[in-house]
Amino acid sequence: MQLSNTADALHRQRMHYALLSTTLFLDVAVECEALTACISDKCYPVPLANDLYGTRVGKLFCDAHAPLISLLAVCRELSVDGTTENNYRTMNAHLQHQHSGLLSLLLPTLTYFLCTLKLASHWSQTKATQFLSSWSIGSFLLITQTDLKMLSDANRRLLYVAEPMLSRLHADLRSDAVSRQSVCMVENLFQKLHDSSAALQTQSSTLMRLFSLTCNQKAMEFFQTEMPIGKTWRRKWHSEMPMEKSLYIEQAMLELLHPVAMATSKLPMEAQITALSIGVVALCDAWTTFILKEKIRFRYSELSRR
Numbered sequence: 001m002q003l004s005n006t007a008d009a010l011h012r013q014r015m016h017y018a019l020l021s022t023t024l025f026l027d028v029a030v031e032c033e034a035l036t037a038c039i040s041d042k043c044y045p046v047p048l049a050n051d052l053y054g055t056r057v058g059k060l061f062c063d064a065h066a067p068l069i070s071l072l073a074v075c076r077e078l079s080v081d082g083t084t085e086n087n088y089r090t091m092n093a094h095l096q097h098q099h100s101g102l103l104s105l106l107l108p109t110l111t112y113f114l115c116t117l118k119l120a121s122h123w124s125q126t127k128a129t130q131f132l133s134s135w136s137i138g139s140f141l142l143i144t145q146t147d148l149k150m151l152s153d154a155n156r157r158l159l160y161v162a163e164p165m166l167s168r169l170h171a172d173l174r175s176d177a178v179s180r181q182s183v184c185m186v187e188n189l190f191q192k193l194h195d196s197s198a199a200l201q202t203q204s205s206t207l208m209r210l211f212s213l214t215c216n217q218k219a220m221e222f223f224q225t226e227m228p229i230g231k232t233w234r235r236k237w238h239s240e241m242p243m244e245k246s247l248y249i250e251q252a253m254l255e256l257l258h259p260v261a262m263a264t265s266k267l268p269m270e271a272q273i274t275a276l277s278i279g280v281v282a283l284c285d286a287w288t289t290f291i292l293k294e295k296i297r298f299r300y301s302e303l304s305r306r
Contacts, residue, residue: 043139058147219286
């Protein structure tokens with residue numbers, strides 16, 4: 001009975017190793033497509049699940065992550081299979097002799113996932129900075145508000161699926177079923193994945209702060225060239241309030257806020273509010289800063305036009 005259980009477990013693991021080879025082969029194909037698209041992709045919105053939109057490259061990177069997470073779910077099932085502890089030790093000793101076992105699944109999967117994640121993070125940072133510099137806000141926001149969120153969610157799912165396997169390895173370490181060096185390698189990969197998760201959060205926040213600074217800079221440049229100063233605001237007082245608005249304000253809305261509003265059309269509602277809030281706050285801050293800098297004084301009748 002014991003030999004039968006061990007043989008069944010070995011057969012399941014051989015199937016898992018075949019799945020590993022197939023998964024990595026398919027992931028390499030998807031990642032090659034992503035790398036090719038990195039060069040020429042203009043980051044126009046492409047439909048995702050649940051009525052969301054992202055970039056083509058971001059979708060390809062997430063498509064490369066999905067099979068790896070599924071494979072780790074298989075690893076997780078393997079690490080908590082129903083064999084007895086004694087059977088597990090017998091099976092694991094045999095697998096160690098063949099340079100296989102749980103580590104043969106876990107190490108390459110985590111390593112490949114980490115490499116793909118770092119590549120996607122680097123691409124996101126580079127392209128987002130380029131699009132912001134050229135004021136291509138739509139593509140910038142797709143990367144920062146959708147692609148980076150998808151990468152972060154994928155990383156969290158992987159850590160959730162893989163965490164129990166680290167506990168399994170620690171148990172095997174106490175029973176001398178695996179080497180300390182192998183467990184240290186897995187722990188190192190887990191730490192790097194946790195660090196990557198924190199780095200993705202920081203990366204998104206940093207890029208949005210850069211977006212805020214860019215909006216403020218553009219608004220300051222606009223007011224320096226378009227906002228009237230001097231005697232324009234010192235006209236004689238009139239009892240009737242002016243009916244027309246200042247043209248420079250309408251122009252500011254058109255040149256500074258309208259592009260942001262249009263760029264958020266493919267974002268979730270929460271991300272739309274975030275981007276628009278940044279644009280409005282940057283515009284108002286630049287406006288008040290310019291007024292204070294130029295020491296502009298308004299008459300009440302003129303102030304009502306603002």
